[in-house]
Amino acid sequence: xxxxxxxxxxxxxxxxxxxELGCNYSYGGTVNLFWYxxxxxxxxxxxxxxxxxxxxxxxxxxxxxxxxxxxxxxNLRKPSVQWSDTAEYFCAVTIDAGGTSYGKLTFGQGTxxxxxx
Amino acid sequence: GAVVSQHPSRVICKSGTSVKIECRxxxxxxxxxxxxxxxxxxxxxxxxxxxxxxxxxxxxxVEKDKFLINHASLTLSTLTVTSAHPEDSSFYICxxxxxxxxxxxxxxxxxxxxxx
Numbered sequence: 001x002x003x004x005x006x007x008x009x010x011x012x013x014x015x016x017x018x019x020e021l022g023c024n025y026s027y028g029g030t031v032n033l034f035w036y037x038x039x040x041x042x043x044x045x046x047x048x049x050x051x052x053x054x055x056x057x058x059x060x061x062x063x064x065x066x067x068x069x070x071x072x073x074x075n076l077r078k079p080s081v082q083w084s085d086t087a088e089y090f091c092a093v094t095i096d097a098g099g100t101s102y103g104k105l106t107f108g109q110g111t112x113x114x115x116x117x
Numbered sequence: 118g119a120v121v122s123q124h125p126s127r128v129i130c131k132s133g134t135s136v137k138i139e140c141r142x143x144x145x146x147x148x149x150x151x152x153x154x155x156x157x158x159x160x161x162x163x164x165x166x167x168x169x170x171x172x173x174x175x176x177x178x179v180e181k182d183k184f185l186i187n188h189a190s191l192t193l194s195t196l197t198v199t200s201a202h203p204e205d206s207s208f209y210i211c212x213x214x215x216x217x218x219x220x221x222x223x224x225x226x227x228x229x230x231x232x233x
Contacts, residue, residue: 004160009158034221036224042226043121043210043224043225043226043227044210044212044224045224046221049221090160090161103214103220103222104151104163104166105151105161105163105212105222106163107160107161107162108160109158109159109160110160
């Protein structure tokens with residue numbers, strides 16, 4: 001079965017600092033990759049996704065992620081964080097089984113990002 | 118955007134009580150709905166997948182007689198925790214997806230269940 005690992009449980013940054021959150025998955029086949037964000041008191045929201053094509057994907061609010069197949073990684077980046085980016089971030093994968101998969105998400109443990117003004 | 122409403126947001130009840138949680142897709146038809154459970158400081162763990170009009174598919178280790186899932190319409194799925202005990206206390210989250218295949222899921226706000 002596939003698994004997802006996020007390296008950092010809690011990251012603390014000051015505003016304007018650059019962000020990179022690590023995500024690695026274990027599965028040898030084709031995967032679809034997601035980053036979700038959960039702001040305090042809110043539901044999970046999709047930040048960005050990778051299905052195929054350009055391995056560098058851009059999402060909402062200035063976030064981007066790069067899929068490196070050889071490293072089984074899908075790290076999330078933002079060049080300059082804001083206080084409003086304080087949230088919990090989840091990496092997730094689904095296995096692409098030729099369209100027959102119902103797209104069950106396997107989540108990482110989550111990374112809490114705290115941005116100080 | 119796609120909105121998923123989950124109700125109630127918080128439940129506190131006595132051991133032995135059965136608790137029903139509703140998950141509704143407000144502005145789209147949800148062919149598939151998912152139920153997750155999240156323990157403190159841990160990831161969301163998928164409990165079951167339900168397709169409208171079909172029996173739910175449970176993940177390994179999830180008791181189907183304990184966690185009853187009904188997906189009777191394209192906009193509503195319910196999770197009933199039967200005879201709940203303190204170890205069932207957790208955060209339960211539903212998500213819904215339109216269509217089949219690999220599509221993003223839209224999440225509800227979650228239900229905090231506390232069993233005394």
